[in-house]
Amino acid sequence: MKTSLSMGALLLASLPLVGHAEPRCKGDRPIGPGITRQGGYSFQYQSTTRAGYCVGYQLRNNPGKVWTPAIWKQGDEILIDANLPECAMERDCEWVSVVKTIADPTSSGGTVLSYGINKDEFKDHPAAYVIQPPERRSAAVGELQTVIEGLVADDDHRKIRIGVRVTSAVKPPGPEGYRLVYFFERLGDSVDLSVLASPSENRPDAVALVLDSGGSEAFANAMRKVSQSVLTSGRSYAQVEVEARGLPMIRSRLLAIYRGSKPIASTTARLYVPAE
Amino acid sequence: MVELIGVPLTLGSVAVTAIEVLVPHAITTSHTLFAWQLVGAIMGAVLGYLRTSFALLGKGRPACLAASARFVFVGIAVYVLFVLGPLVVAAPSFAERYLWARRIREVLLAPVLLLNALEFFGVAVAAFCLTSSIVALSSRLADPNARLYQRDARG
Numbered sequence: 001m002k003t004s005l006s007m008g009a010l011l012l013a014s015l016p017l018v019g020h021a022e023p024r025c026k027g028d029r030p031i032g033p034g035i036t037r038q039g040g041y042s043f044q045y046q047s048t049t050r051a052g053y054c055v056g057y058q059l060r061n062n063p064g065k066v067w068t069p070a071i072w073k074q075g076d077e078i079l080i081d082a083n084l085p086e087c088a089m090e091r092d093c094e095w096v097s098v099v100k101t102i103a104d105p106t107s108s109g110g111t112v113l114s115y116g117i118n119k120d121e122f123k124d125h126p127a128a129y130v131i132q133p134p135e136r137r138s139a140a141v142g143e144l145q146t147v148i149e150g151l152v153a154d155d156d157h158r159k160i161r162i163g164v165r166v167t168s169a170v171k172p173p174g175p176e177g178y179r180l181v182y183f184f185e186r187l188g189d190s191v192d193l194s195v196l197a198s199p200s201e202n203r204p205d206a207v208a209l210v211l212d213s214g215g216s217e218a219f220a221n222a223m224r225k226v227s228q229s230v231l232t233s234g235r236s237y238a239q240v241e242v243e244a245r246g247l248p249m250i251r252s253r254l255l256a257i258y259r260g261s262k263p264i265a266s267t268t269a270r271l272y273v274p275a276e
Numbered sequence: 277m278v279e280l281i282g283v284p285l286t287l288g289s290v291a292v293t294a295i296e297v298l299v300p301h302a303i304t305t306s307h308t309l310f311a312w313q314l315v316g317a318i319m320g321a322v323l324g325y326l327r328t329s330f331a332l333l334g335k336g337r338p339a340c341l342a343a344s345a346r347f348v349f350v351g352i353a354v355y356v357l358f359v360l361g362p363l364v365v366a367a368p369s370f371a372e373r374y375l376w377a378r379r380i381r382e383v384l385l386a387p388v389l390l391l392n393a394l395e396f397f398g399v400a401v402a403a404f405c406l407t408s409s410i411v412a413l414s415s416r417l418a419d420p421n422a423r424l425y426q427r428d429a430r431g
Contacts, residue, residue, distance in 0.1 A: 039305075040368030066368045066378060067385070086378075117366060118308035118388055157382045262387075 031108065031127055033058075038122040041068050041115055043084055046095075047128035049106050055129045058097040058150075064089040067157045070115035074130045077252060079111065081119075082265040085153035096150030096162075098267045101143065102131055143169040146255055146269035149187055154259040162257055162264070163187030164209055164231075168271040170248055177245040180272050182222065184209060184238045186231035193257065194230050195238050197223040204260045211269070212254040218242055218274045244274035285414050286325075289407045293321040296355065296403055300395070303363040309395055313359075316396040320403030328408035329417060337418040344412035351405030358398030362391060 032046035042065050048056040061068055061084040072079040080098050087093035109130035116122045149163035167183040184195050194208040197220060202208040209231075213220035222242045229238040251273045256266035297317045301310060328347075332340050362384055364370055371381040384391045411417065 040370075040372070064372065066371050066381065068368075069385075069388075117304055117306040117385070117391065120308055121304055121306040155386050155388075157386070 031129065034126050036113060036124040039116060041065065041122065043068055043070065045072065045113060045126055049129040054099060054101045055106050055131060056097060056099040057128065058095045059084055060095040061085065061087040061093045063087050063093060067153055068115055069119045070113065071119045072111060072113045074111045077268045078254065078266060080267055083153040085151055085159045086157065094151040096152050096265065099147040100270060101145040102270065106131055143167050144270045144272065146267060148255065148257065148265055148267055149190065152265045154264045155262050160207065160259065160264060161190055163190030164193065164257065166211065166255055166269055170272050176243055178248055180242045180244055180248055180274065182240050184231065186236040192230060192232045194228060195226050197227045199258045199261050201227065202258055202260060208258050210256050210258060214251060214253050216273055242274060246275045248272040249275050282414055282416060285410050289321060289325055289410045292406050292410060293317050293403050296399060296406065300359060300363055303367065309392060312392045312396045313399045316400035317403040320400035321407045324404035324407035325411055328411045332412055332417055334420060335418060337415060340412045340418040344409045347405045347409035347412065351402045351409060354398060354405065355402035359395060359402060362394055366391065
């Protein structure tokens with residue numbers, strides 16, 4: 001069925017997403033923390049899940065260790081891609097974590113943790129909770145949330161505290177079809193950040209969140225509508241809606257946080273997208 | 277060209293180029309960096325082999341030996357300063373010990389392309405110089421007519 005899309009992008013600055021629930025995932029069945037040590041690098045990793053409902057991944061540098069670029073992947077899916085900041089000997093180092101609510105069951109499986117120069121200098125294969133591929137149509141599996149938060153470092157080794165939650169939901173179908181809702185929320189004492197359609201729009205020293213459109217024109221247009229919104233402590237969320245005629249699909253899209261034009265943290269987010 | 281320089285020296289150039297690329301692998305195992313070094317080494321070695329052959333053809337043995345010595349000195353200096361040096365400084369165990377090394381490491385790794393490019397040019401220049409130094413050792417290259425004189429003398 002050919003899906004025709006009509007675009008309705010609303011920026012609701014003062015009202016939260018209708019029916020938006022508080023995050024329901026606090027992973028409490030950890031695998032780890034484990035420690036990887038190669039080439040002078042040393043940091044911890046951990047994976048958590050709650051009853052196949054959500055899954056979390058955390059990385060933390062060890063005391064006394066220098067700036068460490070690292071990427072944790074499961075196949076093509078990026079679990080966490082971040083630069084772990086240098087950690088002073090006398091201070092407890094902070095985690096950077098990603099939590100995803102999922103519609104598919106998890107299982108324990110192999111992943112690849114690469115780090116060092118070019119993020120491919122050393123490799124480890126820790127066991128972690130893995131997620132099944134999401135490629136299917138579904139409009140009734142609830143909200144899909146992805147959270148990135150913690151302390152990361154940019155390419156200049158400056159420490160940046162980030163905290164964002166991206167929620168993707170489907171409103172019940174009406175006369176015009178489904179309404180896909182994307183909700184962007186700044187968490188805790190995260191730096192202020194913009195929501196942009198492309199990293200090229202970002203100012204040199206500013207922090208921005210970019211959600212990859214994956215080639216979907218409708219999705220890209222929706223992101224342009226909310227582009228340049230700034231999430232601050234005073235106004236911590238932004239929302240955009242897309243109308244879709246047919247059943248939406250669950251797809252993986254890269255969710256990345258940039259400082260200037262360089263990524264400082266990213267993960268693969270599960271989203272409802274219009275079927276095209 | 278290979279006939280003029282000689283098979284042993286040509287193989288020697290290849291061996292030196294291979295060593296240049298393999299030695300950094302003992303310090304860092306980044307596949308991306310290895311690829312940059314490999315391409316740089318091949319380009320530098322080929323350019324050195326061809327360019328020096330033409331430049332030193334018929335210049336005489338003393339000039340070629342002097343050129344070889346200069347190339348060895350420059351090649352080793354470039355290799356130590358711009359290939360091995362940055363890798364040692366970028367290694368976490370070294371950077372943790374010295375604050376100055378940590379600051380240099382931050383500069384080297386700030387844009388990751390900087391270290392890759394530095395290694396590429398460092399290995400390329402070193403390969404150019406070290407290959408040239410081996411090529412310059414060829415007596416046939418120094419005086420190609422000497423073989424003709426010997427043939428004529430033997431009758």
